[in-house]
Every structure is written in C-alpha cells, then in structure tokens.
Amino acid sequence: MPSLEPLTGKAKTAIQIPEWAKIVAFDGAVRSGKTVGDLLYWIHYCLHGPQGLLLIGGRTERTVANNLIHPLIEWFGPKSIRYTRATGMCSIFGRECLIVGFNDAQAQTKIQGLTLAGALLDEAAVIPESAFTMLVSRLSIPGARLFLTCNPEGPEHWLKRKWLDRARLWVDKNGVEHHNDFNKALNLYRVTFVLEDNTWLVRHNPQYIEELKRQYTGLWYRRMIESEWVAAEGSVYPMWDPGKHVIDWHDLPQMSRILAVGCDYGTTNASTGIMLGLHANHDQYGRITGHDLYAIDEFRYDSRAGNPRITDGELSRRFRTWLNTPHLPYETALQPEWIFVDPAAASWKVQLAQDGIQNLGDGENNVSYGISKVANLLDTGKLHISSKCKGLIEEFPGYCWDPKASDEGIDKPIKQADHSLDGLRYAIASTETEWQPLLNM
Template identity: 25%
Template sequence: MALIDLLTKKQIKVLHSYLNDDWKYLILNGAVRAGKTVIDNYLFLLELKRIQNLAKIEKEPHPQYILAGYSSNSIYTNIISSLENQFGIVMKTDRHGHYHLFGVDIVPAYTGSVRGIGAIRGMTSYGAYVNEASLSTREVFKEIMERCSKGSARIICDTNPDIPTHWLKKDYIDNHDPKARIKSFSFTIDDNTFLDPEYVEALKAATPRGMFYDRSILGQWVTGEGIVYQDFNKDTMVVPDDEIPDGLDYYCGVDWGFEHPNPIILLGDDKDGNTYILKDFTKQHKFINYWIKIAQNLQEEFGRNLIFYADSARPDNVTEFQSHGINCINANKNVLPGIEYVAMKMRSGKFKIAQSCADGIMDEIYQYAWDEATGMPLKENETRHNDRLDAIRYAIYSKNKKGGFVPWN
C-alpha cells in the first residue's frame, strides 16, 4: 500500500520534514478536522522510538518524555484514545499517572494553568508533544521548553488558530530565524482529503461567518470584525408566539446581577434541534427573593425538574436557589466555544426568538461586537450590556456541551 493511501499530501509533507529537516520545534497549526493531530500522533510514536534508541546509546535506563495538553481529559481524548483507534496501541497509567511505551516514561503535563506542570518540575526530558498549544499559558510552555534540555530534545506541537497577536504565533510560528530551528505547517480543512466531501460541505455551510469560519475552516489566525452574531436575521429568527410549538424541552439561563441587569431566560428545544427563546425576565436592583419567586413560578408552569444554568460567579445565589428546591447548577461559561455554538444555531436556521421577548435580546445582539485587541467580545459599559446574551449562551452551551471544556480540534 502506498503512503498516499494512508496520509494526505500535507501530512506526507510534514513527515518528510520530520525525517529530513533540522528542527527543534515542529508546529502544526490550522483548521479543525484538518489532520494535524493524526500526523502528530504518528510523529509522537516515531519520537518515542528515536528516544528509545538514544537512551540505549547513552545508557540512560529511565528516559523521560513530556506529553502536554490542556487537561487530562483532552490528552486522553486527542492522543491516548486516538492511538488505540489508529494503531491498536493501548496505554495505561501507572500509580504515578505516567504512561509507558517503548521503554520511555511519558509524563503528562496540563497546560491550562501553572499548577498543571507540577509533575515535570525538575525533570530532564528527551522531548515533548504539546497538544492544543495555543491553549497553553505562556509560562507553562516556557517551562516545558526548559525541561527539554537534552541536546537532542525536540518539541512537537499542534494547535488551532487564535488571535494574530497570540504569543505562540508571534514568538514561534512567525519566527524565521534559522538559529531557532522552527518548522511550521498551516492546514486548511481542504488539506484533509480523507474527509467525506458532503461532511466538509455541510460543515462549511453551518460554520458561522467571520472569525469562526476563518479560523475553523481556513486555519487563519484572525480576530473578529464587527458584530459577533453576523448570521442573526430578525426576519427569519423572530417568530410570532402562536407559531411556537408546545411540548418543548424547557430549560433556563441565569446571569446574576444587581447594578447590571439580572436576566432569567426561558428556552425550549424541539426534536429537530431548533432552540426557541420563550420568555425574558430581566430586571435591575432586585434581591434574590425576587428571583426565587420567578424561578418557582416557572417550575410550576414547566415542571419541578426545570434546569436553571446559572452564572457560577455568585455561588451564594446558586445555593439559595437550590435551598428552595430549584434545580440550579453552574453553567459552562467558556466564552468562545459557547458563542460559536450559539452562532452555529443561527447559521443553520435553528435559533428562534418569540416576538413577545425579542426587543431586549435584539438590542444586545446588535451591540455585541468583537474587541480587535483581545479577540473577545467587547466588555459591558454604562450604555451597552450583554447580560441576556450571556444567559442564553450559558443555557444553550451548557445543555448541549455538559462536562466542561470542549476544545477546537
């Protein structure tokens, strides 16, 4: 079987560079589903074999290697589980939480916070594989570099794009100094020729316009321009109340406030994946007892098991809700993944607002704009609020993406 039957042309180009070029850092960046992690997982195995041979030459009985990712879950999902699926290699942790393969001690490091690198402090590593590198803090990435102090140590990375001023892009991907020995490859989704064309076509059609499309499909390091929800269309997404079906799967989003408005938003999903914004309870300067009464009234109308996905910034309010028999849980507040999920609903025509509660929500949608400096939505001020949109995002994303962080890969 020819190599072209197993790898895409871009993956073969990466493999050729791995085998023949002089490099210290090999960074694959670009679109989702483009094949970056697949080839990096293969290079990870080649690196372990290389280190096994080096350790024998150097008479090193315990060679160590860093396997880094945002969290233990992302390392398992993107790498460990994928290795089993791709190559039938089953890797289990020992009592220290380390993996072992080809005689190499593989030490996990978690890049989402400085605390996640405790396991590698003081170690001398033969190399590192950093998954989702742009999600790493700069301090953690620097620590991983410093641990890879063996003369032959090399670092492999893969990442999805972020803002163009991100430290990974400025300091590494755009660093063309030959002494730095950095090789980087950029992927678009079309580089993965093994994907079903219908899947690619549907993904392109569903991905929101602007920043999300440029990053996820084209693999570009860009920031947003203009309003966040570019695909919102009031002519098709605001519907008369009497056209909203009964028997939806009801739930709520809550963004606590006092000086800022405090919304409780009632939503409902139908069996076709359409999400309806049904009721908007937004007020300022109301204490918790007022909101408890609102929630209890909603429970009486829509059932005692009605879930309230709430802002975790006010655990006292969450506890008060729970103590009054209200099914209130902390929302998944990841900003960009949450916004993207809501935007994909809009792009695919599955986001609807009841006409009776549309005015306040539309006011926020039309003012919800990107901050060019940070790549995040502009912060609230005295004249612009996004409390309703936060509550809507909490509810929609938490209901559909339970269990924490969902990376772009």
C-alpha cells in the same frame, strides 16, 4: 476519528521532521489531519525519543482525553494505551506520560520544576502564554521536542507573533515552503493544514466536508475552514435580524426537549437565565425532517434597574420560583435537563445545590468557541428567540468585539450589556453534543 490508514499528502510530508527542529507546530483548519499526523509521530517519539518524563497537555485534562488519548486507544487498543484518570498518567506502549490541563493563569505552576524529554500539546493557542513559555523551558533533556497543534486565532496572537511567525521552515496552506533568516528564526518547523489535506475525508466522506463547512460562518469560517489568522472586528453577531430570529412567545411550537438553562451571575450586574428548547420539524407525513433550537424564556434580575442588591439565597429563591412557572404557551411536563452556571459563580452554584437544584454544571466558557456556535445557528436560521427573552433581544445589536483586545491578539467582546447573551452561550455550547447531530448542519 477515522480508522487508521497510511498517511498521505501533507500529513505524510509534515512528519518528515528536520533533525534541527525542537518545536514542531501543525496549525490550520479543523479536521484537516493535523492531529492524526501529530499522534502517529508522538507514538514514534515515545518509542524512540530520549529517555525521561513525557507530557501530554491541552486546555483541560478532559479535552486531552477526548482529542488525543481516546483516538490512540481506538487505534492501538487498551493494552497498548492505558489511561488512568485518577493519577493523571497515560502509558503509551509502556512509556509513561503525564497528562496536564492548562486551563487558567496559574497553569504554569503545574509543571514548575519538571524536567521533560518531550511534550505533545493540543489546542496550543488557547492555553495561557505563561504556561506555554514554562513548558518550553522544561524541555531540557538533550533531544527533547515539543509537538503542538492549534487552530488559528487573531493575527496578533502571541503564539503566532512570537513563535509560529519565526519558524525556520514553514510549509504554508498551499504547500509552499518559506524559510526565515537563520539568525532570527527559532528551531521551529511549522506546517499549515487546510480541510482538504485530510485525504481520508476527501476519499471516504466528502459529504462530511461540505457539512463541516456549513457549521462555520464569517470570522470562524476564515479561521476554521480557510486556515487564516484573522482579527475579530465590529459586531459579534452581524447576522442578527429580529425580524428573522424573533418569534412571538404565543407562537412557539411543541418542544421535544428542554435541554438546559444557561445562567450568568452578577452582583452589581444582571443575573440571567436563558432556557433552551429543542423542536423537531415534521413533514406532511409526520416524519422528522430536522430540528431547531429555541430560546424559550428568560430569567433576569438586574440590581442596576432600580432593584436592590440581594443575597445568593434570595437570588436562588427568585430563580427557583421562575423555574416553577409555565415557560411555554401550552401545558407540558418537560423540565430543563441541565442548569449550566457561569463557572466563576461558585458561591451561587453552591447555594442552588443547597436549595435542591439538581443536574447543575459549569457552563462551557470558551468564549470565542461559544460565540461561534451561536453565530452559526443564527446564520443558518436554526436558532429562534422567543419574545419573552427581552433582555437577550436588547443585547444582540450592541454586542461588539473589543478593538484593544484584538490588537493584542485576543478575541474578547466588550463587557457591557452581555449577561443574557452569556447565558445563551452557556446553554448552547454546553449542550452541543445533544443538538449538533440532530440539526442537519
């Protein structure tokens, strides 16, 4: 997060909020200044808004802390911004705010019965619609407002279709104002940002803007960089090319780390594990010039392939046996640093823990986000697949977006032949903070 400076450009315009606006929505590209403007106005609202309980929400309490609370602490100091994770409360210049994660279909139950004087909502497009509707209904104190930020999703997404498209005033990504018919509009003020609206980055770090653009490809480039609400259609990984991406297992280079094994779990479907390694590239003088990721090896047990259904205990035994076999064509003492498991596989995770597997964690399961990371790594040639990962190689070509889900504004792949792909997605998305700074992307 950059240091705090006076707002300029669209961020400054955006916080000149009309008095009639009950909902203030900032949508558009990543790192485009949406959150900075929103947070600064939220500080003003905490100090001068109506009295009553305030709420700060997002996909999870962790993302709220990372995206909103920690930047405020960095700007204003821990004496002015006090976050107590145990109680789920944050004090902003003495004003108490309830912190809520809306991460599942039952999320609306967390706020039932509340009476709110205001709310700040991060990543609004990825929370359940029922929770969003409930949140708006809780803003019943006179003068209460909702401030939200989001990145674009599909054009039929409920947030766009039912709310953003009905804004009374919309400032589009080119700075052009659009007014909806008063009788059909909501009291919603919307501003759409593009990456270049972040004037701090434009002035101080234009190279970062170019690096950020290289981190996205295809669908996600249009959404996260060009601020377009576009549909996911056709192949999930159109850039997949086995001639480019598959490497013979015997030719795998030396790994500097084995970051993780990402595991998908199935009872009637396949259970899989994809081992992800990190390799450091060197020039002729031995200097590190960058890093690449490698899907090294694959664990796979498929009851549909003529194998009997087995218990969690037996699956754990087979997985642990696989973990203890050689995974690289040379001797190494490297071991996986993490085992990330399908978050829905609670019983198998418990079994693995009981059997002595350490460093267990839930895999990052934002599907669209994880897919975007895999797609960009493939597109930039930073991800290589070992020939040992046979199931993964077979699944790539047929992995497609669900057209029925796209019609409803949801990014959802067709759920068939995707178990190794899910394992790869867990491994990559869950270790992003480890590899992202190293890949020169």
